[in-house]
Amino acid sequence: MKNDRKIKKKTLVALDIGTSHIKIALGRYTNKKLIIKKTITIDTPDKCISNGRIRDVEVLTKVLGKTLHEHNIKNVYAVITIKSSGIINREMILPYNENEKEVDKIVFFEMKQFLTIKLDEYVTQYQIIEDYYDDKTRFMKIMVTTLEKDVVESYYKLLKAVHLKPYALDIHFNTINKFFKLYNDHVSKLNDTIAVIDVGYNSTDISIVSGGSFKMSRTLMIGSNVLEHMLQEEFNSSFDKDEMRRLLIKKAEEVKVRMNDVLTPLADEVSNVIRYYISRDIKNEVKKIYITGGIVNQPEIKYILEERLDLPTCSFDNLDRLIVSSDKIDDTSSFYAVLGAMVRL
Numbered sequence: 001m002k003n004d005r006k007i008k009k010k011t012l013v014a015l016d017i018g019t020s021h022i023k024i025a026l027g028r029y030t031n032k033k034l035i036i037k038k039t040i041t042i043d044t045p046d047k048c049i050s051n052g053r054i055r056d057v058e059v060l061t062k063v064l065g066k067t068l069h070e071h072n073i074k075n076v077y078a079v080i081t082i083k084s085s086g087i088i089n090r091e092m093i094l095p096y097n098e099n100e101k102e103v104d105k106i107v108f109f110e111m112k113q114f115l116t117i118k119l120d121e122y123v124t125q126y127q128i129i130e131d132y133y134d135d136k137t138r139f140m141k142i143m144v145t146t147l148e149k150d151v152v153e154s155y156y157k158l159l160k161a162v163h164l165k166p167y168a169l170d171i172h173f174n175t176i177n178k179f180f181k182l183y184n185d186h187v188s189k190l191n192d193t194i195a196v197i198d199v200g201y202n203s204t205d206i207s208i209v210s211g212g213s214f215k216m217s218r219t220l221m222i223g224s225n226v227l228e229h230m231l232q233e234e235f236n237s238s239f240d241k242d243e244m245r246r247l248l249i250k251k252a253e254e255v256k257v258r259m260n261d262v263l264t265p266l267a268d269e270v271s272n273v274i275r276y277y278i279s280r281d282i283k284n285e286v287k288k289i290y291i292t293g294g295i296v297n298q299p300e301i302k303y304i305l306e307e308r309l310d311l312p313t314c315s316f317d318n319l320d321r322l323i324v325s326s327d328k329i330d331d332t333s334s335f336y337a338v339l340g341a342m343v344r345l
Contacts, residue, residue, distance in 0.1 A: 020224075032182075089219075177209060186322055323339070
């Protein structure tokens with residue numbers, strides 16, 4: 001997918017294609033604001049996406065193409081953001097170097113030492129997340145991300161098939177961090193260190209953000225699917241996605257104890273990530289959490305996670321200073337990954 005600086009000023013369509021839902025936003029980032037023309041949410045067809053991989057491209061193309069056609073979205077540049085346990089992230093600390101070609105070689109060599117994969121079969125990119133001095137020597141901390149080429153190519157072909165212009169494939173933790181940075185830079189300073197918990201259907205991403213800057217990220221192989229399995233066992237039946245959401249709201253008090261049980265492993269894993277971050281430096285701390293993803297539509301679940309983690313929840317105010325939308329966004333928090341994907345730096 002190409003990287004043309006001129007595209008930054010053009011209208012983009014950003015898509016978050018998850019196992020359970022597809023979120024779409026049409027707009028652009030300009031003059032420090034997100035100008036949103038339209039937002040759309042549809043259910044992902046069953047068994048089309050699994051852990052970030054396209055499993056049924058024919059059905060997915062048909063459903064996505066129909067939705068885009070109904071909203072007259074075509075021939076515009078597109079960005080996709082996904083989450084998957086197949087995405088490999090590694091932090092590296094290297095002597096500061098402005099020569100990109102030299103850094104590329106170092107990163108490739110180091111990743112070959114770390115991983116037992118054929119790097120030629122992966123797309124590898126990195127970004128500098130911090131540079132600092134230690135004993136008068138300048139270092140840089142970089143985040144290296146790798147993803148299998150066939151996954152990248154499958155999304156490229158999907159965009160072409162639905163008459164969009166492929167521009168970039170991004171990943172959740174990065175696009176959500178972009179949104180947090182926008183808020184920090186242009187709305188209100190995030191002085192505290194926050195753990196951002198992005199709960200997907202099959203997995204959960206944890207990002208640590210301090211003062212609006214990304215610090216670390218981890219992916220946990222547990223998501224909101226545990227609630228679906230719990231409800232199926234509790235009521236000895238299966239439900240479609242809408243029925244699941246209604247049942248969680250209607251029966252929240254009735255299944256509260258069971259929800260607490262199934263969410264405990266998630267809370268424990270998140271707590272382990274937070275403790276690991278704190279252990280890395282005596283100055284590190286986490287003061288608040290921010291929960292995003294479709295799970296935030298269930299207040300009872302949010303309260304359980306707050307209680308289990310013993311940390312208050314951070315909320316965003318004055319979003320109208322960042323987002324200008326001609327279309328009402330019913331659940332802004334579930335669109336943070338999509339909105340962040342529109343920011344092409």
